[in-house]
Amino acid sequence: xxxxxxxxxSKKNSTRGGYQPGKRAPRHHYYSSSPVLHVQxxxxxxxxxxxxxxxxxxxxxxxxxxxQTMNNDFLQAEGGKRYERTLxxxxxxxxxxxxxxxxxxxxxxxxxxxxSPEETRSATPExxxxxxxxxxxxxxxxxxxxxxxxxxFVYLRRQLAMEAATEIQKMKIPGIGLxxxxxxxxxxxxxMAHIVGFTNIEDRGIEGVEMEFNKQLSGQPGLRKVxxxxxxxxxxxxxxxxxxxxxxxxxxxxxxxxxxxxSKALQKAITDHEASSGAAVVVDAQNGEILSMVSLPTYDPNxxxxxxxxxxxxxxxxxxxxxGSIIKPLVAALALDAGAVxxxxxxxxxxxxxxxxxxxxxxxxxxxxxxxxxxxxxxxxNIGMTMISERLRSEQMWTVFNALGFxxxxxxxxxxxxxxxxxxxxxxxxxxRATMAYGYGLSVSLLQMAHAYTxxxxxxxxxxxxxxxxxxxxxxxxxxxxxxxxxVREMLEDAAGSEGTKIxxxxxxxxxxxxxxxxxxxxxxxxxxxxxRGSFVAMAPIxxxxxxxxxxxxxxxxxxxxxxxxxxxxxxxxxxxxxxxxAVPPDAPIEPAPLEARNTVPKRSQG
Numbered sequence: 383x384x385x386x387x388x389x390x391x392s393k394k395n396s397t398r399g400g401y402q403p404g405k406r407a408p409r410h411h412y413y414s415s416s417p418v419l420h421v422q423x424x425x426x427x428x429x430x431x432x433x434x435x436x437x438x439x440x441x442x443x444x445x446x447x448x449x450q451t452m453n454n455d456f457l458q459a460e461g462g463k464r465y466e467r468t469l470x471x472x473x474x475x476x477x478x479x480x481x482x483x484x485x486x487x488x489x490x491x492x493x494x495x496x497x498s499p500e501e502t503r504s505a506t507p508e509x510x511x512x513x514x515x516x517x518x519x520x521x522x523x524x525x526x527x528x529x530x531x532x533x534x535f536v537y538l539r540r541q542l543a544m545e546a547a548t549e550i551q552k553m554k555i556p557g558i559g560l561x562x563x564x565x566x567x568x569x570x571x572x573x574m575a576h577i578v579g580f581t582n583i584e585d586r587g588i589e590g591v592e593m594e595f596n597k598q599l600s601g602q603p604g605l606r607k608v609x610x611x612x613x614x615x616x617x618x619x620x621x622x623x624x625x626x627x628x629x630x631x632x633x634x635x636x637x638x639x640x641x642x643x644x645s646k647a648l649q650k651a652i653t654d655h656e657a658s659s660g661a662a663v664v665v666d667a668q669n670g671e672i673l674s675m676v677s678l679p680t681y682d683p684n685x686x687x688x689x690x691x692x693x694x695x696x697x698x699x700x701x702x703x704x705x706g707s708i709i710k711p712l713v714a715a716l717a718l719d720a721g722a723v724x725x726x727x728x729x730x731x732x733x734x735x736x737x738x739x740x741x742x743x744x745x746x747x748x749x750x751x752x753x754x755x756x757x758x759x760x761x762x763x764n765i766g767m768t769m770i771s772e773r774l775r776s777e778q779m780w781t782v783f784n785a786l787g788f789x790x791x792x793x794x795x796x797x798x799x800x801x802x803x804x805x806x807x808x809x810x811x812x813x814x815r816a817t818m819a820y821g822y823g824l825s826v827s828l829l830q831m832a833h834a835y836t837x838x839x840x841x842x843x844x845x846x847x848x849x850x851x852x853x854x855x856x857x858x859x860x861x862x863x864x865x866x867x868x869x870v871r872e873m874l875e876d877a878a879g880s881e882g883t884k885i886x887x888x889x890x891x892x893x894x895x896x897x898x899x900x901x902x903x904x905x906x907x908x909x910x911x912x913x914x915r916g917s918f919v920a921m922a923p924i925x926x927x928x929x930x931x932x933x934x935x936x937x938x939x940x941x942x943x944x945x946x947x948x949x950x951x952x953x954x955x956x957x958x959x960x961x962x963x964x965a966v967p968p969d970a971p972i973e974p975a976p977l978e979a980r981n982t983v984p985k986r987s988q989g
Contacts, residue, residue, distance in 0.1 A: 473601030476629030501557030706901030780807035896920025
């Protein structure tokens with residue numbers, strides 16, 4: 383580097399470097415009154431700077447090419463995470479209908495109320511107070527949720543009715559938004575609660591047929607991938623939308639009108655006798671379809687506050703009990719079918735007590751005396767059934783019980799159906815065979831008993847039960863010989879019109895056959911002296927049975943406890959009303975029975 387120090391010399395003493403007119407000044411001379419520093423940059427440094435800058439540009443270009451070509455998918459995915467959202471397109475849940483097409487369960491529009499807590503700070507106290515009223519939440523709880531949450535999205539209420547949601551939308555409360563959804567509605571309310579069940583907040587079935595057929599009713603949700611802007615607005619789809627597939631409708635065999643008739647009659651009996659609970663089943667004997675299944679007490683599935691505790695139990699299928707005398711016709715049919723007895727075989731039941739295998743068997747009446755099989759059914763004699771059981775083998779009884787479905791959960795498409803209990807026959811003692819013959823020592827559900835009686839109504843052919851319409855062709859199994867079933871039906875008609883019960887007198891226009899049963903309840907491992915269950919199973923018209931009706935009342939406290947007294951009249955009322963509704967031709971005189979016959983209270987009945 384060279385420094386030009388010519389400016390330090392006097393201008394007039396400078397001759398070689400001074401200005402001469404007509405002559406170009408050298409480029410390294412500066413003619414100025416101010417000093418100038420002339421710096422000459424080395425060539426190697428300029429080249430180095432050029433190389434560095436070129437490498438920088440090359441690196442940027444290479445990186446850009448790499449990102450746009452080699453790593454394009456990764457970057458798009460990362461960008462999608464920030465702006466792409468997958469929306470679930472909910473499928474419409476299928477409806478549940480009765481056999482006549484009446485809605486038992488359907489979905490209606492609703493709204494979910496959500497909040498952005500930070501934004502709600504600008505809402506007025508009046509707005510928040512009104513919001514709390516509309517979503518049925520205490521104002522204190524609402525303020526707590528909005529002030530203590532560190533989230534940007536909080537649900538305040540799910541499945542809110544449209545009326546309240548519309549008012550909230552009109553209020554335009556800062557930070558409060560609505561989302562579309564549906565909620566399940568049950569138009570029949572408590573009448574169908576135990577059959578239909580209900581869904582949870584996520585629209586998933588958790589009771590009844592809503593649970594059993596949840597997959598069929600739910601359908602298949604769809605998917606939609608969208609792009610949102612920074613304000614959350616949808617600005618476009620990123621790929622083809624996958625549409626939702628709505629759930630299928632479910633048609634039941636239940637008839638809402640029959641269900642109402644049954645519920646009304648059962649509720650009256652529970653009230654009159656101050657029973658703790660009751661259940662009733664009506665089965666179409668021709669095809670095995672369940673026309674009605676009532677359990678009381680019940681609940682309203684539309685009210686979440688009622689959906690808890692013992693009210694949820696469908697007592698017709700979940701509760702098991704010792705059947706008592708309603709099992710006697712089935713055992714008598716077995717004995718007749720096996721040739722162990724005939725319709726003319728006589729049994730001396732004595733005066734109401736009988737010592738057998740170290741135990742004392744008793745009858746209610748002390749004047750039964752000598753009875754044939756029909757008399758044993760009519761008088762409901764425990765002693766007579768014990769004598770019949772002496773002629774049977776344990777394996778024989780167990781085989782028929784098993785064929786009738788005892789000890790097995792009914793295969794009818796309903797959750798929670800109980801199997802009951804029948805001990806293996808190898809462990810039966812003679813006294814146990816005897817007690818089972820008159821209904822103690824085994825447990826069944828009411829539905830199982832109604833099912834078993836179809837074997838007597840259908841000439842020995844027990845048909846499978848169904849709760850869903852046209853789900854599958856019914857199957858059947860021959861339990862008894864046709865002539866045996868017909869003979870026992872005649873015995874049941876005699877029992878229903880006998881001096882002990884006179885249930886026939888309560889039905890106009892139809893011949894009925896039925897059997898009552900009364901069983902002590904086991905309390906703390908011992909048979910109670912005050913807690914009973916009274917049941918009645920009947921069929922009608924007896925000339926060609928169309929329906930089976932089974933009724934049970936638990937722990938009656940007023941007006942007696944025998945099944946013929948508390949459950950028989952309920953069955954009679956259900957039979958008459960149901961057969962008239964179904965337009966079944968009468969097979970008996972339709973004139974009213976004498977008043978004294980219709981109001982007779984049974985005096986002597988084991989059942």
